[in-house]
Amino acid sequence: MKEVVILGAGNVATHLFKAFQASAGAKVLQVYNRSEENLDFFRNQVAVTSNLKEIVAADFYILALSDDAIKEIVPLLPEQHGIVVHTSGAKGISTLSKFENYGVFYPLQSFSKSKEVDFHEIPICLEANSPTVLIRLKELASEISEKIYEVDSDQRKALHVAAVFANNFTNHMYSMAAEICARNGLQFEVLRPLIRETLAKAEVLPPPKAQTGPALRGDSETISAHLELLNKDEQEIYKLITSSIQKLHGKKL
Amino acid sequence: MKEVVILGAGNVATHLFKAFQASAGAKVLQVYNRSEENLDFFRNQVAVTSNLKEIVAADFYILALSDDAIKEIVPLLPEQHGIVVHTSGAKGISTLSKFENYGVFYPLQSFSKSKEVDFHEIPICLEANSPTVLIRLKELASEISEKIYEVDSDQRKALHVAAVFANNFTNHMYSMAAEICARNGLQFEVLRPLIRETLAKAEVLPPPKAQTGPALRGDSETISAHLELLNKDEQEIYKLITSSIQKLHGKKL
Numbered sequence: 001m002k003e004v005v006i007l008g009a010g011n012v013a014t015h016l017f018k019a020f021q022a023s024a025g026a027k028v029l030q031v032y033n034r035s036e037e038n039l040d041f042f043r044n045q046v047a048v049t050s051n052l053k054e055i056v057a058a059d060f061y062i063l064a065l066s067d068d069a070i071k072e073i074v075p076l077l078p079e080q081h082g083i084v085v086h087t088s089g090a091k092g093i094s095t096l097s098k099f100e101n102y103g104v105f106y107p108l109q110s111f112s113k114s115k116e117v118d119f120h121e122i123p124i125c126l127e128a129n130s131p132t133v134l135i136r137l138k139e140l141a142s143e144i145s146e147k148i149y150e151v152d153s154d155q156r157k158a159l160h161v162a163a164v165f166a167n168n169f170t171n172h173m174y175s176m177a178a179e180i181c182a183r184n185g186l187q188f189e190v191l192r193p194l195i196r197e198t199l200a201k202a203e204v205l206p207p208p209k210a211q212t213g214p215a216l217r218g219d220s221e222t223i224s225a226h227l228e229l230l231n232k233d234e235q236e237i238y239k240l241i242t243s244s245i246q247k248l249h250g251k252k253l
Numbered sequence: 254m255k256e257v258v259i260l261g262a263g264n265v266a267t268h269l270f271k272a273f274q275a276s277a278g279a280k281v282l283q284v285y286n287r288s289e290e291n292l293d294f295f296r297n298q299v300a301v302t303s304n305l306k307e308i309v310a311a312d313f314y315i316l317a318l319s320d321d322a323i324k325e326i327v328p329l330l331p332e333q334h335g336i337v338v339h340t341s342g343a344k345g346i347s348t349l350s351k352f353e354n355y356g357v358f359y360p361l362q363s364f365s366k367s368k369e370v371d372f373h374e375i376p377i378c379l380e381a382n383s384p385t386v387l388i389r390l391k392e393l394a395s396e397i398s399e400k401i402y403e404v405d406s407d408q409r410k411a412l413h414v415a416a417v418f419a420n421n422f423t424n425h426m427y428s429m430a431a432e433i434c435a436r437n438g439l440q441f442e443v444l445r446p447l448i449r450e451t452l453a454k455a456e457v458l459p460p461p462k463a464q465t466g467p468a469l470r471g472d473s474e475t476i477s478a479h480l481e482l483l484n485k486d487e488q489e490i491y492k493l494i495t496s497s498i499q500k501l502h503g504k505k506l
Contacts, residue, residue, distance in 0.1 A: 067472075067474070067475070090475050090478060108443060108444070108446070108447055109446060109447055109450060110447060110450055110451065110454075110465050110466075112454070112465075115453075115454070115457075117450070121446050122446055123446060125443070147443075149443055151439070151443075154437070155437050155438060155439055157478065157482060158433055158434070158436075158437035158482055159434070159437070159439055159443065159444075160475075160479070161433055161482050161483065161491075162429075162430040162431075162433040162434050162444060163430070163444060163447055164466055164467065164468075164479060164491070165427075165429045165430040165433070165491075166426060166427055166430040166444045166447060166448050166451070167447050167448065167450075167451045167465070168464065168465060168466030168467075168468060168469070168498070169426045169494050170423045170426045170427070170448070170451055171451055171454070171455065171460055171464050171465075172460075172464065172468075172494055172497065172498050172501075173418045173419060173422045173423045173426065174418075174419055174423070174460035174463075175460040175461045175464065175498075175501060176418045176497075177415040177416070177418040177419040177460075178415075178459060178461070179501075180411055180414055180415040180418070181411070181415050183411075184407070184408050184411035184412070186404070186408055186411065186412055186415070188459070188460070190361060190376045190378070190400075190402055190404075190412065191361070191412075191415060191416060191419045192455075192456065193361070193362060193374050193375055193376060193400070194361055194362055194416055194419060194420050195419050195420065195423070195452065195455065196452065197362060197363055197370070198363065198419070198423055198424055199448065199449065199452045200368075201363075201368070201424070202424065202445075202448065203445065204368075206441070207424055207425075207427035207428040207430075207431050207441070208428045208431070210424055211421065211424050211428065212363050212365075212420070212421060212424075213417055213420065213421030214417065214421075215417075215421060215425075216421070219320075221320070222320070222343050225343060226413070226414045226417060229410060229411055229414050230414065233497060233500065236493060237493055237494065237497060238414075238417075240489060240490055240493055241422045241425055241490065244425065244429075244486060244490060245421070245425050245428075247486065248425070248428060248432075
């Protein structure tokens with residue numbers, strides 16, 4: 001049985017905890033968090049502590065913490081026999097170089113407290129300070145996911161930016177669409193089937209091949225009509241993305 | 254049986270044709286297209302013509318044409334007893350005011366030639382020049398879809414812009430993410446589960462409530478790190494959308 005200590009009590013920590021406890025070959029022994037109160041969810045299910053000196057011996061120590069908290073905890077955490085990893089997309093592996101065996105265990109997903117996720121579908125991006133550690137991390141990751149990737153620190157940082165475009169910025173496009181609907185007395189609902197189809201196409205085509213719309217067609221009449229309906233901030237974004245689509249696809253108005 | 258003539262042979266025409274032919278109470282009598290060769294798909298299934306004088310009598314005439322082609326065909330199309338509609342998101346209803354009974358029959362979806370769609374889920378936005386015509390259009394639309402909305406010309410234009418954000422611009426965010434992946438030796442595949450989750454959240458939450466990421470958190474350290482990995486054009490888009498997210502959510506760096 002692979003024994004795990006989780007440091008952190010936020011969304012990533014909680015979802016990892018549930019996934020390991022549901023796995024066949026891994027088990028969380030203890031959850032640490034700086035503040036006692038955030039440990040309430042875990043208290044009746046597993047040993048908890050808010051004292052770094054009470055951390056128990058385990059095979060893996062997972063720092064499921066914010067980037068700032070990782071920076072703060074590393075100097076305070078005593079050297080461990082097990083493998084120490086963090087779950088951050090943005091932090092390099094060298095953040096943990098004071099330990100003997102260390103790595104990164106980055107689940108590429110946007111976690112919410114209230115929403116359950118199927119961990120089997122979540123890509124886990126691994127990096128390790130040695131081939132042996134990498135093998136052990138792969139074994140641990142395969143307890144909870146079928147999608148395991150080796151991704152070095154530079155690649156992981158790039159992936160983190162790409163994820164901002166694919167997730168955060170996409171969601172903001174939805175927000176802008178919702179705002180345009182709202183001020184014209186339209187329900188955002190009307191757009192949902194279109195949004196679903198956009199995703200369905202991205203599942204089967206490389207995104208540039210799935211591109212449609214007035215920017216791609218070079219339809220300057222429609223583009224002008226659209227700009228008239230937008231406020232100044234929306235216009236700026238509309239123009240910039242339109243020109244970016246046209247650059248990518250080699251069109252010019 | 255509601256009898257329909259479709260004018261046009263592109264994606265919208267083709268998908269509408271299939272949906273009506275599969276319906277219980279509507280039937281396409283004829284498909285018109287200016288060029289003979291694009292009629293090949295329809296030829297063995299229904300009467301076709303490339304001569305506007307040969308258009309047969311029907312209850313509905315659907316101009317499933319590009320905005321430019323609508324403009325060209327309207328003066329040439331003889332007055333009809335049936336109801337004449339176009340399927341354009343961008344054109345006003347008044348484009349068809351030379352006819353006695355007219356309206357708009359706008360299916361809000363991005364159609365591809367190669368990809369089948371379930372028309373029952375596609376919102377059809379209707380507008381009519383009279384209450385009687387509206388009732389008839391609702392009857393026709395309900396033959397193929399369960400999602401029927403009354404949307405006036407101004408609203409439809411706004412919806413068309415909103416759709417550009419929700420579909421075209423979202424897809425371009427995927428393209429940009431794919432490009433960042435490609436130049437860092439990463440498969441775009443890795444991002445798919447995240448993209449799916451972004452949509453899944455948008456299905457259950459208003460988009461602003463589903464927003465996450467460094468822009469929302471005001472995490473200027475991550476934002477700076479991200480900008481370093483982007484080229485100049487990408488940086489411009491990253492900065493503008495980041496600042497738009499912060500404006501919407503009342504945060505400032």
